[in-house]
Amino acid sequence: MSSPLAVLEAKKQQAKKNLEEIGYFSDVKIYVGMATCEIAAGSNHVMEVFQNAVKEDKSLKGVYLSQKGCAGRCNLEPTVEIYQKGKDPVKYVKVTAENAKIIIEKHIKKGEVIKEWVGK
Amino acid sequence: MFTDRFASVFGTESFFKKQKRIALKNCGLIDPENINDYIYADGYKALGTVLTKMTPKDVVETVKASGLRGRGGAGFPTGRKWELTAQQESDEKFVVCNADEGDPGAFMDRSVVEGDPHTVIEGMAIGGYAIGSSKGVVYIRAEYPLAIKRLIKAIDDARKENFLGKNILGSNFSFDIEIRYGAGAFVCGEETALIRSIEGLRGMPKSRPPFPAAKGLFGKPTLVNNVETWANISSIIVNGVDWFSSIGIDKSKGTKVFALAGKIVNTGLAEVPMGMTLREIIYDVGGGIPNGKKFKAVQTGGPSGGCLTDKMLDTKIDYESLMQAGSIMGSGGMIVIDEDSCMVNIAKFFLQFTQDESCGKCVPCREGTKRMLEILTRITDGEGKPGDIEKLEELGNVIKKASLCGLGQSAPNPVLSTIKNFREEYEEHVYQKKCRAVVCEKLITYTINDKCIGCSACRRACPVVAITGAPKEAHTIHQELCIKCGKCFRSCKFHAIDKTSEAKEQK
Numbered sequence: 001m002s003s004p005l006a007v008l009e010a011k012k013q014q015a016k017k018n019l020e021e022i023g024y025f026s027d028v029k030i031y032v033g034m035a036t037c038e039i040a041a042g043s044n045h046v047m048e049v050f051q052n053a054v055k056e057d058k059s060l061k062g063v064y065l066s067q068k069g070c071a072g073r074c075n076l077e078p079t080v081e082i083y084q085k086g087k088d089p090v091k092y093v094k095v096t097a098e099n100a101k102i103i104i105e106k107h108i109k110k111g112e113v114i115k116e117w118v119g120k
Numbered sequence: 121m122f123t124d125r126f127a128s129v130f131g132t133e134s135f136f137k138k139q140k141r142i143a144l145k146n147c148g149l150i151d152p153e154n155i156n157d158y159i160y161a162d163g164y165k166a167l168g169t170v171l172t173k174m175t176p177k178d179v180v181e182t183v184k185a186s187g188l189r190g191r192g193g194a195g196f197p198t199g200r201k202w203e204l205t206a207q208q209e210s211d212e213k214f215v216v217c218n219a220d221e222g223d224p225g226a227f228m229d230r231s232v233v234e235g236d237p238h239t240v241i242e243g244m245a246i247g248g249y250a251i252g253s254s255k256g257v258v259y260i261r262a263e264y265p266l267a268i269k270r271l272i273k274a275i276d277d278a279r280k281e282n283f284l285g286k287n288i289l290g291s292n293f294s295f296d297i298e299i300r301y302g303a304g305a306f307v308c309g310e311e312t313a314l315i316r317s318i319e320g321l322r323g324m325p326k327s328r329p330p331f332p333a334a335k336g337l338f339g340k341p342t343l344v345n346n347v348e349t350w351a352n353i354s355s356i357i358v359n360g361v362d363w364f365s366s367i368g369i370d371k372s373k374g375t376k377v378f379a380l381a382g383k384i385v386n387t388g389l390a391e392v393p394m395g396m397t398l399r400e401i402i403y404d405v406g407g408g409i410p411n412g413k414k415f416k417a418v419q420t421g422g423p424s425g426g427c428l429t430d431k432m433l434d435t436k437i438d439y440e441s442l443m444q445a446g447s448i449m450g451s452g453g454m455i456v457i458d459e460d461s462c463m464v465n466i467a468k469f470f471l472q473f474t475q476d477e478s479c480g481k482c483v484p485c486r487e488g489t490k491r492m493l494e495i496l497t498r499i500t501d502g503e504g505k506p507g508d509i510e511k512l513e514e515l516g517n518v519i520k521k522a523s524l525c526g527l528g529q530s531a532p533n534p535v536l537s538t539i540k541n542f543r544e545e546y547e548e549h550v551y552q553k554k555c556r557a558v559v560c561e562k563l564i565t566y567t568i569n570d571k572c573i574g575c576s577a578c579r580r581a582c583p584v585v586a587i588t589g590a591p592k593e594a595h596t597i598h599q600e601l602c603i604k605c606g607k608c609f610r611s612c613k614f615h616a617i618d619k620t621s622e623a624k625e626q627k
Binding site (some may be wrong): 002003004005007008011012015016018019025031033035036037039050067068069070071072073074075076079081089090091110118120 | 128129130132133134135144146147148149150151152153154155156157159160164165166167169171172173222227231234235236264266267282289291292297327385386388389390393406
C-alpha cells in the first residue's frame with residue numbers, strides 16, 4: 001500500500017496535468033481580485049471585460065485568466081496582475097472596466113505597460 | 121519571508137516589505153475555487169506528512185513546541201489546547217473552526233476563507249488527526265456569502281480528492297467537515313456561546329470550567345480554534361518547529377494578521393511578525409497618516425481593546441506587551457485615529473456596539489454597558505455632569521470584574537483606556553462643553569465670518585430659519601435658534617462659516 005505522501009504526490013502530478021489543460025502554464029496570465037472587498041470595489045465588471053476579451057478576441061488565444069483572493073490592498077482595489085513569461089509581474093490598481101479594455105489593448109497585445117496605473 | 125511565488129509578485133511593494141506571510145501565504149495568489157491550484161502550491165503536503173510520518177502525539181508536540189497561540193484574540197497556547205483535548209477519553213470528539221468574525225473593522229478571517237479555503241480545511245483535518253476526532257464543524261457567519269460559497273466548494277472538492285472523508289489518502293484516518301451558519305451575533309465568537317449556537321440553542325456563554333476541551337459540543341471534548349490559527353498549522357508542519365519559532369519573540373511566536381483601518385494611507389490586511397512595533401506597522405507598512413494630519417491614537421483589538429497614544433508607539437506587537445500597554449491583541453483590528461477624531465465619540469461608538477451585542481445573561485454587562493452608554497451620550501451632547509467620568513470608571517471596572525465572558529470583561533476597555541490616556545478631553549466635554557476635535561455636534565458653534573458675500577445659500581439651507589441677512593449683505597446665525605445640523609456649513613461655497621467648539625462659561 002502506498003503511503004499518504006505517495007498518494008499526494010500522484011495527486012500533485014494530476015493537479016499539474018489538470019492545470020495544464022486549462023492553460024495555467026500559459027505565457028500570459030491575468031489574475032483579477034475577486035474577494036468580497038474587490039467585488040464591492042467593482043472587480044466583477046473588470047472580470048467581465050477580461051472574460052469577454054479572452055473568449056472573443058482571437059489574438060488573446062491561450063491567455064490564462066483566473067480569479068484570486070485579496071492580497072490585502074484595500075485602498076487600491078480592484079487589483080489585476082499580469083504575468084508575462086520572462087518579465088516581472090505587473091500589478092494594476094484601482095482598475096475600472098474602461099481601464100481593463102485599455103490594459104488589454106496596450107499591455108497584453110502590444111506589451112506597453114501603463115505605468116501610471118501600476119501600484120507601488 | 122514569503123513563498124517564492126509571493127515574493128516574485130508582491131515582494132517589491134513597500135507595503136509588503138516588512139511583512140511575513142504564513143496564514144495569508146496563498147491569499148491573492150491562487151484561485152480559491154480551484155483545488156488544483158492549491159495542491160500544486162504544495163497544498164495538503166502537511167496533511168500527507170502527518171498521516172505518513174507522525175503519530176497524533178507527534179503532531180500535538182509539534183504544535184506545542186512551535187509556540188503558536190490562539191489568533192482569535194485571547195492568545196491561549198494552541199498546542200496546550202490540542203493536548204488537553206487529545207487527552208480526553210471519549211467515543212466522539214469535535215474540531216471546530218471559529219469563523220464568526222465580528223469585530224468592526226476586522227476581516228482577516230473572511231480574507232483567508234475567501235482567498236485560500238483549503239488551508240483551513242487542511243489545518244482542521246490535521247487537528248482532527250491529532251486529537252482523535254473524525255468530525256469538524258466550521259461556524260461561519262451568514263453575512264459572508266462569498267466565503268461560504270467558496271468554503272462549500274472547497275469542502276466538496278476536498279472530499280472528491282479524498283482529503284476529507286473515509287480513509288484519507290489511503291490511511292486509517294477519516295474526517296469530514298460540516299458548515300454551520302451564525303446569525304451575526306457578536307457574542308457567538310465566544311467559544312461556549314458558539315458551541316451552544318451550533319447545538320441549536322440561544323448563543324449565550326457558559327461558565328468555564330468545564331472547558332470545551334473536556335465538555336464542548338454536545339457534551340463531547342471539542343477543539344475550538346480560530347480561522348487564522350488553523351491557517352498557520354500546515355506551514356508549521358511543513359516548515360518545522362524551528363522555522364516557526366524563529367519568527368516573532370519570546371512568548372509570541374509567528375505572525376499576526378492586522379486589519380489596518382481608519383486614518384492610515386495603506387488601509388489593508390498586513391501580516392507581520394510578532395514583536396514589530398506599532399510605529400513600524402503604522403508608518404512603514406501602513407504608510408502613515410494621510411493629509412499631513414497628526415497621529416493621535418491607535419485602537420487595537422476592536423471593541424474589546426484599548427486606545428494607545430503616540431507615547432506607546434514603540435510598544436511591541438505581542439500578546440503581553442499590548443496587554444501591559446493597556447490594550448489587547450484581539451482578533452487584529454487596528455484602527456488609526458488622527459487629530460480630527462474625538463476620543464469620547466470613539467469610545468461611545470465602540471460601547472454602542474458592545475452594548476448592542478451584549479447577550480443579556482449577566483446583569484453587569486447588560487445593564488452596566490447601557491448606563492455607561494447613557495452617560496457617554498450625555499457627555500457628547502453637552503449635558504455631562506461633574507462626577508460622570510468617575511462614574512464611568514467605576515461602572516467599567518465592575519463590569520470587567522463581574523461579567524462571565526470575554527464580551528463583558530472587555531466591553532469597558534475602550535472607555536477606560538480613553539479616560540486613562542485622554543482624560544483632559546473628557547474633562548473638556550464635561551466641564552467646558554468643548555470638543556477639541558470639533559466632532560460632537562451639540563458642542564459645535566457655527567458662526568459667519570467676514571468672507572460672507574450674502575449669497576443666501578445658507579439662509580435657504582437652514583431648516584429652522586436661524587439665519588437672517590439681506591441679499592448681498594453679511595448674514596448672521598442666531599445661536600439661540602440654531603440646532604447645529606451643519607447644513608449651512610455644507611452649503612457655503614465661500615468658507616464664510618466657521619465651525620468651532622470653544623470652552624463655554626459655566627452658569
